Every structure is written in structure tokens, then in C-alpha cells.
Amino acid sequence: NAGVTQTPKFRVLKTGQSMTLLCAQDMNHEYMYWYRQDPGMGLRLIHYSVGEGTTAKGEVPDGYNVSRLKKQNFLLGLESAAPSQTSVYFCASSPSQDNEQYFGPGTRLTVT
Amino acid sequence: GEDVEQSLFLSVREGDSSVINCTYTDSSSTYLYWYKQEPGAGLQLLTYIFSNMDMKQDQRLTVLLNKKDKHLSLRIADTQTGDSAIYFCALRRSGTYKYIFGTGTRLKVLA
Numbered sequence: 001n002a003g004v005t006q007t008p009k010f011r012v013l014k015t016g017q018s019m020t021l022l023c024a025q026d027m028n029h030e031y032m033y034w035y036r037q038d039p040g041m042g043l044r045l046i047h048y049s050v051g052e053g054t055t056a057k058g059e060v061p062d063g064y065n066v067s068r069l070k071k072q073n074f075l076l077g078l079e080s081a082a083p084s085q086t087s088v089y090f091c092a093s094s095p096s097q098d099n100e101q102y103f104g105p106g107t108r109l110t111v112t
Numbered sequence: 113g114e115d116v117e118q119s120l121f122l123s124v125r126e127g128d129s130s131v132i133n134c135t136y137t138d139s140s141s142t143y144l145y146w147y148k149q150e151p152g153a154g155l156q157l158l159t160y161i162f163s164n165m166d167m168k169q170d171q172r173l174t175v176l177l178n179k180k181d182k183h184l185s186l187r188i189a190d191t192q193t194g195d196s197a198i199y200f201c202a203l204r205r206s207g208t209y210k211y212i213f214g215t216g217t218r219l220k221v222l223a
Contacts, residue, residue, distance in 0.1 A: 004154070031209055033209070040120065040215055041215055042116065042200065042202075042212070042213025042214050042215050042216065043155075043200075043211070043213045044213075045210070045211075048209065050209075090154055090155065092155075094209065097207065097208055097209035098206060098207055098208070098209075100143075100145065100157055100160065101209075101211065102157075103147075103154035103155040103156075104154050105152070105153055105154040106152075106153070106154050
């Protein structure tokens with residue numbers, strides 16, 4: 001089992017560019033999550049999904065979109081990147097809402 | 113709103129014990145977690161405690177929960193250089209997916 005994987009590991013974007021971050025899990029988990037981690041702050045939830053074909057907003061959803069076309073994949077899109085979106089992005093998954101979450105290794109994104 | 117606070121830094125000598133503290137405001141949390149994040153890596157679940165427990169021990173790790181003071185701590189015995197990392201406490205209510213994370217404590221172990 002690879003667990004939760006994320007691609008890419010690093011990316012540098014210019015303001016206004018778009019990109020998609022990919023999260024994949026091989027544990028057959030129903031729930032998947034996207035977080036961002038900023039210095040001196042805990043992880044904040046961007047969007048989450050309770051199953052294939054569903055998505056919902058988290059704490060800080062503005063500027064991001066997500067899709068869950070397949071159960072094992074959860075994509076995070078930035079349509080027009082801004083410097084405020086410079087962060088480390090973590091994906092996580094869990095079997096249900098009442099279980100601990102398993103985290104991927106993170107994607108470090110810099111927007112210049 | 114809900115708030116979880118941790119001190120930002122802790123430095124200890126190899127072989128000493130480390131105590132990482134977490135204070136919170138939400139008394140309805142059922143699960144209280146400790147995660148470890150090594151440089152360049154994701155969060156790894158170390159241990160967790162239910163809100164109806166006062167203490168949990170797992171090898172070198174001891175978790176203490178003081179519900180009255182809303183204080184959670186993680187003690188690492190015989191701290192090693194490999195324990196250098198950022199440690200996050202996180203809280204969750206039973207039946208929900210929502211985690212509330214602390215700000216993280218960076219532990220530095222000096223040889």
C-alpha cells in the first residue's frame with residue numbers, strides 16, 4: 001500500500017497561472033480532504049469530499065476548486081494563482097467521518 | 113470559536129524527556145491526537161486519547177489529558193535526535209470529520 005500520494009512535490013507558479021494538484025489513495029477510503037499549512041498556523045481545511053462525485057467547502061475554500069471523479073483521486077485546482085496561495089498543501093483520507101485521517105507528504109507551492 | 117494553542121519551539125538535550133503542551137477551548141472534543149511532521153514529510157499519527165481518559169502510555173510516549181484545565185500534553189521519554197520534528201495536537205468531535213489543529217511545536221533535540 002502506497003497510502004496517500006500527492007503530485008507534484010514542488011511547484012512554482014506566476015500570478016494568474018493555473019494548476020491542478022493530484023491526490024491519490026489506495027486504501028478505498030470514502031472521505032478525502034485538502035488542507036493548506038502556513039507558517040505558525042495549524043492546518044486549515046480547504047475542501048473535502050464524502051465520496052465519489054461529491055465535494056464540499058471547508059474553512060478556506062476561496063480561490064480553489066476540487067473534483068472527485070474517481071473514489072481514489074481528489075484533485076485541487078487553482079484557476080488563477082495569487083501570492084496568498086503560497087503554502088504547503090496536504091491531502092488526507094479517512095474511511096469515514098469518524099476515523100482518523102491519513103496524510104500525504106505534501107506539495108510545496110510558491111506563487112510569485 | 114474553537115482555538116488550539118501550542119508553544120512554537122522546544123529544545124531539549126538527547127536523552128532528556130520532552131514535554132509538548134497543548135491548550136484548547138472546545139470541551140466537546142472526543143478524540144485528541146498527536147501528529148508528528150518530519151522535514152519535507154506529511155503528518156504521521158503518533159497517538160491519540162479519548163476524552164474520557166486521563167492518560168495513555170505507548171512505549172516512550174505518554175499522553176496526559178486534564179479536562180478541567182483543557183490541557184493536553186505529550187511526553188517523550190529518552191528523546192532522540194530522530195524525534196526532532198514539528199508536533200501538532202488536533203481535536204475532533206465524535207461523529208464528525210472536522211479536525212481543529214494546533215499551531216505546531218518545533219522540537220529540536222541537541223546531541
